[in-house]
Structure formats: C-alpha cells, structure tokens
Amino acid sequence: MAEITFVFLKPEAVRRGLMGEIIARIERKGLRIRAMRLHRMSREEAERLYDVHRGKEFFDRLVRHVTSGPVLLMVVEGPRAVEAMRKLIGATDPVKAQPGTIRGDYGLDITQNVIHAADSPERAVKEMRIFFTEEEVKALWEGVE
Numbered sequence: 001m002a003e004i005t006f007v008f009l010k011p012e013a014v015r016r017g018l019m020g021e022i023i024a025r026i027e028r029k030g031l032r033i034r035a036m037r038l039h040r041m042s043r044e045e046a047e048r049l050y051d052v053h054r055g056k057e058f059f060d061r062l063v064r065h066v067t068s069g070p071v072l073l074m075v076v077e078g079p080r081a082v083e084a085m086r087k088l089i090g091a092t093d094p095v096k097a098q099p100g101t102i103r104g105d106y107g108l109d110i111t112q113n114v115i116h117a118a119d120s121p122e123r124a125v126k127e128m129r130i131f132f133t134e135e136e137v138k139a140l141w142e143g144v145e
C-alpha cells in the first residue's frame, strides 16, 4: 500500500548544488515527489521538528545547522515510502552509511548528513504539519495512489 513521507535536504545539500542529484536518486528509485519547496526554517520550526532530541548535547548544533540556510522540503510517495526513503538515505552517520546510500555518498559528518527522512508514518504526518497546512496534508494523503 502506498503512503507518503516527509523528507528535507539540509542547507549544505542546497549550498553544494546537490539538489538535482538527490532528487534524481529518489525518482530513479520509483518514488514520486508530491510536494517540494525551498524554505528558510525558523528556530521554532526546527525545535518542533527535532522535539524528540531536545535536551541532548547535539540539539543546539542541529537546530543551528538546519536554520543556517534554505532547505528543500519534500513530500515523497510510494509503497512503504517511509521505510524506502530511510533505506535510500542510509545510516545517520555518513561515515558509517554504506556507499550507494545518499548519506554514504554525499554526507560529511553526523551534522552535515545532507538529508532527513521521517522514521515512522506517524512522525511523517507530524513533521509535514510543521511546514504544510492541514488542508495541504489532507489533500496529499487523499491523492495517494
């Protein structure tokens, strides 16, 4: 059964001109990009997005990083899209991520790991709602093929 997930390319991916290559990988996999927008994330949005990491030693560094420049927000659709995207991006730490995965091929370190993808369907909806209106999220879900 198809589902949608929330993905975003981090500021260094945009800055380094990697958007095209990463989008191509997602499309080549057969996943469909249903929504996409360049966005300058506010501190409030970043803190909501990463609420589960609040209080951890890397939290401030993470928030500072994702608010340091424009990010590319995406909603991606496909069969088990959440799991498929997580496989495609690879392990959180790019040094440990397998070559052939997006982080394994383009990531520099655990902060500059180029891409984020929601880790469960519930988180995907929660994260989408930070950046897309209720109506947009509803329409995206209703359009799932």
Ligand code: CMP
Residues within 6 Å of the ligand: 050, 053, 058, 062, 092, 110, 111, 112, 113, 115, 116, 117
């Ligand atoms: P992301 O998939 O965006 O979700 C949470 C982010 O926190 C993760 O990618 C990393 O960039 C960051 N992160 C997770 N663990 C650590 C860590 N131990 N040190 C620094 N950053 C981390």
